Structures are given as structure tokens and as C-alpha cells.
Amino acid sequence: MTRRQFACAAAPASLVYPGHAAQGASTLVTEVARLQLRHTWTTTMSSSNHRDVLRLRYTSGGVTGQGEGAPIVRYKEDAVAARAALDAISSSITSADPWKFSKLLDTVFSRLPGQWAAKAALDMALHDWVGQKLGVPLYRYLGLDPDAAPITSFSIGIDTPEVTRRKVQEAAAFPLLKIKVGLDTDEATMEAVRSVTRKTLRVDANEGWKTKEEAVRKINWLESQGVDLVEQPLPAHQIDDMRWVRGKVHIPVIADEASLHPADIPKLAGAFDGINIKLMKCGGIQEALRMIHVARSVGLKVMLGCMIESSIGITAAAHIAPLVDYVDLDGNLLISNDPVRGVTVRQGKLVLPSRPGLGLTPA
Numbered sequence: 001m002t003r004r005q006f007a008c009a010a011a012p013a014s015l016v017y018p019g020h021a022a023q024g025a026s027t028l029v030t031e032v033a034r035l036q037l038r039h040t041w042t043t044t045m046s047s048s049n050h051r052d053v054l055r056l057r058y059t060s061g062g063v064t065g066q067g068e069g070a071p072i073v074r075y076k077e078d079a080v081a082a083r084a085a086l087d088a089i090s091s092s093i094t095s096a097d098p099w100k101f102s103k104l105l106d107t108v109f110s111r112l113p114g115q116w117a118a119k120a121a122l123d124m125a126l127h128d129w130v131g132q133k134l135g136v137p138l139y140r141y142l143g144l145d146p147d148a149a150p151i152t153s154f155s156i157g158i159d160t161p162e163v164t165r166r167k168v169q170e171a172a173a174f175p176l177l178k179i180k181v182g183l184d185t186d187e188a189t190m191e192a193v194r195s196v197t198r199k200t201l202r203v204d205a206n207e208g209w210k211t212k213e214e215a216v217r218k219i220n221w222l223e224s225q226g227v228d229l230v231e232q233p234l235p236a237h238q239i240d241d242m243r244w245v246r247g248k249v250h251i252p253v254i255a256d257e258a259s260l261h262p263a264d265i266p267k268l269a270g271a272f273d274g275i276n277i278k279l280m281k282c283g284g285i286q287e288a289l290r291m292i293h294v295a296r297s298v299g300l301k302v303m304l305g306c307m308i309e310s311s312i313g314i315t316a317a318a319h320i321a322p323l324v325d326y327v328d329l330d331g332n333l334l335i336s337n338d339p340v341r342g343v344t345v346r347q348g349k350l351v352l353p354s355r356p357g358l359g360l361t362p363a
């Protein structure tokens with residue numbers, strides 16, 4: 001049976017697994033939920049009106065931690081398979097001691113190949129659980145200053161010039177915009193954006209430019225358009241080309257698709273100025289912290305990014321935002337059916353809830 005066939009066989013809307021933890025029964029409830037997008041979301045990779053995510057509730061000792069996994073299509077992940085993968089190992093999760101969550105996560109990481117979004121969902125639920133048990137917000141557990149998080153950008157997906165102008169006008173409350181480019185409409189997109197705003201802009205090419213010469217030409221042109229940073233100009237494997245590009249441009253270039261896990265980072269030094277870390281790429285907070293440490297050790301700056309996620313995933317990432325240089329945590333603002341309230345944004349500033357754990361409340 002393939003993983004997909006297994007996933008289809010696992011039919012019920014939600015499954016509850018009894019646990020055997022020393023401190024009383026633990027349960028893991030998983031479900032697939034659909035996030036509705038405010039606008040059709042288009043990047044170089046895909047175009048859609050909704051995204052399916054894995055939701056997870058881990059309960060032990062009377063406390064429930066919440067997690068969310070937003071699987072990334074580029075890495076051939078989807079919510080149904082993510083859920084099936086966790087369901088298949090749920091008894092080993094519910095029988096473990098959640099106070100030893102780091103050990104539990106290491107075990108899950110070694111047993112479960114891929115499925116990074118599923119791992120992220122479990123990781124954030126355990127962090128939410130431990131914070132609630134200790135009665136402290138996750139940022140405090142980690143020793144961080146919530147006021148130190150950089151301002152977040154707000155992303156504008158690829159669209160017609162008319163819709164792009166409207167989206168930029170709707171984003172009036174955000175001082176920093178991230179513009180998605182990388183198709184053959186880059187000039188028209190930037191012209192539309194600049195016709196309605198003079199804000200500082202960031203650009204994400206999502207691997208859309210194919211040659212190093214094209215990347216240099218585009219990046220230097222974007223600098224003249226008031227762009228202060230460009231993300232993933234070339235396909236992820238073209239790291240030597242990026243080394244050449246970096247020598248010929250002046251604004252920082254950030255690796256996103258080229259930077260998934262801690263082991264990817266050392267070879268990026270010199271080819272990029274920084275890396276974009278996403279919980280859904282690396283598998284959660286614990287792994288993201290490792291990536292931050294590795295990146296710092298080789299002199300790379302750090303951006304914290306996201307997928308289309310609800311406030312569950314975005315709030316989990318926001319708790320470690322004080323550790324990074326650039327923040328792009330806006331996935332929850334792009335959807336219309338957020339199930340919870342967590343981190344909020346005021347003029348681009350992330351405002352973290354001071355409640356214990358992730359600090360989530362029902363929307």
C-alpha cells in the first residue's frame with residue numbers, strides 16, 4: 001500500500017488515540033482543514049483559492065496544545081498524507097512523556113521521512129503544551145523579548161496590474177511589502193505597485209529567473225525601483241551561479257527554496273546574504289532554532305517566512321521572530337476563515353499574545 005492509498009483508507013473526520021503517558025491518558029486528534037484565501041494566490045509555483053492544512057490537538061494532563069501543518073506542494077507534500085503519516089505513529093507520540101518533547105521530536109524526525117509540515121504541526125503543539133503547563137508564553141520560555149521582532153512584510157501575489165494596484169492599496173496599514181515576481185510580468189507588476197506606493201519593497205522571485213545574467217539584470221533594475229532585498233532569484237540548485245550574481249549586485253539576496261534544513265546552510269555562505277526559515281520547510285520550532293544557530297555561525301542573516309497558514313502556524317513562528325533580521329509572517333492575513341486569534345499586526349509590528357504557550361484563543 002502506498003502512503004496515498006493509506007491516506008485515503010484513513011477516512012474518519014478526526015481520530016482520537018488514547019495514550020499511556022505516566023501522567024494520564026494523552027490523546028492526539030488530527031484533521032484536514034481548508035483555508036479560504038481572500039484573493040486567488042499566484043506565485044511562480046501555483047495558483048489557488050484555498051489551501052488544505054493539517055490541524056492537530058495534543059492533550060495530556062488536562063492541557064491541549066494546538067499545531068498546524070501547511071504542506072508545501074513543491075516538496076510533494078499534502079495535508080491528507082501529512083495526517084496519515086502522523087496517525088500511523090500516533091501511539092508512539094501519545095505514549096511518550098511530553099515534558100521530554102525534544103527527545104520525542106528527535107525520535108519522530110528519525111522515524112518519519114519527509115512530512116515536514118506534519119512534523120511542524122506536532123512540534124508546535126508540544127511547544128504550546130509545555131508553555132501552557134509552565135504558565136508562560138513560548139517567547140518567555142525561550143528567553144526572548146517580544147518587542148524585538150522586526151516589522152513584518154505583507155505579501156502581494158502575482159496578478160494583473162489592476163488587481164495588483166488594488167491589493168497594494170488594501171495593504172495601506174503595512175509599511176513593508178513583499179512583491180511576488182518571477183513570471184514574464186515582472187516589469188508590469190513593479191510598474192503597477194510603484195504607481196500607487198512609495199513604500200520600501202522586497203521581492204520574491206521564487207526561483208523564477210533562469211540564468212545568472214537575467215538575475216543580475218533584474219536585481220539591479222529592482223534596486224533602482226526601491227527594492228531592498230530579493231529572495232531566491234534562481235532555481236535552488238544554482239548555488240555557484242548565485243555566488244557569481246552576489247558579486248554583481250548591491251542589495252541582499254536571500255535563499256528560500258535553497259535553504260530547507262540545517263545541513264543546507266553552510267554551503268550557502270558567500271552565495272547568499274541570508275536564509276529564509278519556514279517552520280513548514282524544516283519541521284517546526286526546534287529545528288528552526290537549530291537553523292538560526294547554524295546560519296549565524298556562518299555569517300548569514302535570517303528571515304522568518306511562512307506559507308498560507310492560519311494564526312496557529314503564524315503565531316508559533318512569531319514567538320521566535322525576536323531572533324531574526326527579517327520577518328515575513330502574513331499567511332494568516334491572506335485567509336478569510338482563521339479559526340483562532342493569536343499574534344496580531346499593528347503597522348507591521350507583530351504583537352504577541354501574553355497568554356501561556358502559543359497564546360491562542362478561539363476566533
Ligand code: MG
Pocket residue numbers: 204206231232256257276305
Ligand atoms: Mg520565498
